[in-house]
Amino acid sequence: MTSRSRFSTVKGTRDLLPPETRVWAAVEATARRVFETYGYGEIRTPILEDTELFVRGVGEATDIVGKEMYTFLDKKGRSLSLRPESTAPVARAFVEHHLSDWPAPVKLYYLGPQFRYERPQAGRYRQFYQIGAEAFGDDGPWIDVELLLMLRRFLGELGFEDLVVLLNTVGDRASRAAYGEALRRYLEPRRSELGEDSRRRLETNPLRILDTKLESETALLENAPALQEFLTPESREHFRVVCDALERFGVAFQVAERLVRGLDYYTRTVFEVVSAGLGAQNAILGGGRYDALISELGGSEVPGIGFAIGLDRLIDVLPESFRSRQAGARTIGVVRAGGVVVEEALRLAEELRIAGMATLVELGERSVKAALKSCSRRGCQLVVLLGEEELRSGTVAVKDLATGAQQSVARAELLRTIEER
Numbered sequence: 001m002t003s004r005s006r007f008s009t010v011k012g013t014r015d016l017l018p019p020e021t022r023v024w025a026a027v028e029a030t031a032r033r034v035f036e037t038y039g040y041g042e043i044r045t046p047i048l049e050d051t052e053l054f055v056r057g058v059g060e061a062t063d064i065v066g067k068e069m070y071t072f073l074d075k076k077g078r079s080l081s082l083r084p085e086s087t088a089p090v091a092r093a094f095v096e097h098h099l100s101d102w103p104a105p106v107k108l109y110y111l112g113p114q115f116r117y118e119r120p121q122a123g124r125y126r127q128f129y130q131i132g133a134e135a136f137g138d139d140g141p142w143i144d145v146e147l148l149l150m151l152r153r154f155l156g157e158l159g160f161e162d163l164v165v166l167l168n169t170v171g172d173r174a175s176r177a178a179y180g181e182a183l184r185r186y187l188e189p190r191r192s193e194l195g196e197d198s199r200r201r202l203e204t205n206p207l208r209i210l211d212t213k214l215e216s217e218t219a220l221l222e223n224a225p226a227l228q229e230f231l232t233p234e235s236r237e238h239f240r241v242v243c244d245a246l247e248r249f250g251v252a253f254q255v256a257e258r259l260v261r262g263l264d265y266y267t268r269t270v271f272e273v274v275s276a277g278l279g280a281q282n283a284i285l286g287g288g289r290y291d292a293l294i295s296e297l298g299g300s301e302v303p304g305i306g307f308a309i310g311l312d313r314l315i316d317v318l319p320e321s322f323r324s325r326q327a328g329a330r331t332i333g334v335v336r337a338g339g340v341v342v343e344e345a346l347r348l349a350e351e352l353r354i355a356g357m358a359t360l361v362e363l364g365e366r367s368v369k370a371a372l373k374s375c376s377r378r379g380c381q382l383v384v385l386l387g388e389e390e391l392r393s394g395t396v397a398v399k400d401l402a403t404g405a406q407q408s409v410a411r412a413e414l415l416r417t418i419e420e421r
């Protein structure tokens with residue numbers, strides 16, 4: 001085998017290998033279990049969608065749609081895109097399958113890859129993974145609260161303690177638009193003090209300027225009109241109920257008045273969870289309400305709320321306590337001495353595997369010494385040795401690789417012996 005390969009992963013994508021994939025699978029299993037206890041069922045949507053779905057759903061002026069989509073024409077000239085996020089696809093499925101006929105709220109979760117053509121850096125990939133959840137058909141504040149309780153439960157089960165929930169309200173569509181206009185009027189005369197990105201956003205999406213990381217712009221924004229002044233009494237009250245309830249449930253959060261999120265569909269409650277352990281890309285998850293998305297995509301007036309967790313980032317800062325619990329089940333090695341055919345060893349391994357034990361079996365023609373070394377390198381603590389003598393007497397030898405101690409055990413007693421160790 002040559003160690004040189006002509007191919008490598010495409011920029012911004014990566015392979016995930018064992019044992020790391022075991023950690024990923026355990027996080028995913030935790031999400032499934034927790035989300036199911038809150039009444040969410042899994043939805044799987046295609047990775048490919050009509051480009052127009054994201055243009056309409058996420059918004060043409062957003063960075064995601066404007067700059068970051070993997071878009072191409074198929075052989076019939078249709079414009080398709082790899083999904084950059086999954087809220088618009090799930091909303092499409094909601095409309096397409098008439099899920100408004102189901103009892104509300106309709107609660108769905110998903111896991112899977114998303115694609116954005118961004119500049120790769122720590123915590124930012126072009127193919128990344130999300131675990132998300134969406135609840136449709138409930139207009140009130142309590143579903144917002146329940147969703148955040150579910151997130152707390154999930155992150156708590158993973159052992160996180162130091163995460164910060166940032167919470168804000170962006171008001172309904174009309175308030176958001178009115179505020180965007182006010183911000184534009186305030187910034188227009190100061191246009192020359194803005195950076196290139198913000199000058200562009202001034203035309204397309206002034207709210208996004210609030211996300212700026214440039215100090216000169218932050219200073220400029222200090223005296224800008226505040227989004228809070230534009231909220232309707234209903235939006236204010238909704239937000240108040242959410243905040244008060246979260247306090248009573250003991251969910252730690254901070255109100256972040258500048259948090260607007262980068263997708264156009266948000267209305268009222270928005271949130272992010274950030275980790276101090278991450279660098280510039282510090283948001284582990286983001287979400288919020290999108291009360292007009294379903295109607296925007298051709299459905300009826302159905303409100304919604306949801307979030308998506310960036311799995312790559314979550315795993316970067318995953319607490320060691322959870323990680324070490326997935327350190328791998330004990331693996332038993334099966335090694336045969338000369339004179340014993342491979343089939344006998346494989347038969348013994350099958351017995352152990354049927355009993356649920358992870359088992360490696362030496363299938364090649366290696367010496368016992370080499371086989372034992374290989375078992376040790378692959379993390380086995382116990383090895384079952386099968387020689388001609390053992391075959392004749394219906395026994396096996398069980399060897400502890402850490403201590404070197406070896407004991408002869410009747411074949412019928414093997415499972416019990418291993419389990420007791």
Ligand code: HAM
Pocket residue numbers: 084085086087088116118123124125126127128129130132133134262263283284285286287288289305306307308309310311312313
């Ligand atoms: P988003 O904020 O664009 O929201 O993405 C959610 C999370 O995905 C981010 O907080 C981050 O952890 C992760 N993420 C985003 N881009 C990348 C990347 N290039 N590399 C690694 N991780 C990344 C949404 O996608 C919305 N659909 C969330 C939502 C669901 N809102 C309502 N329902």
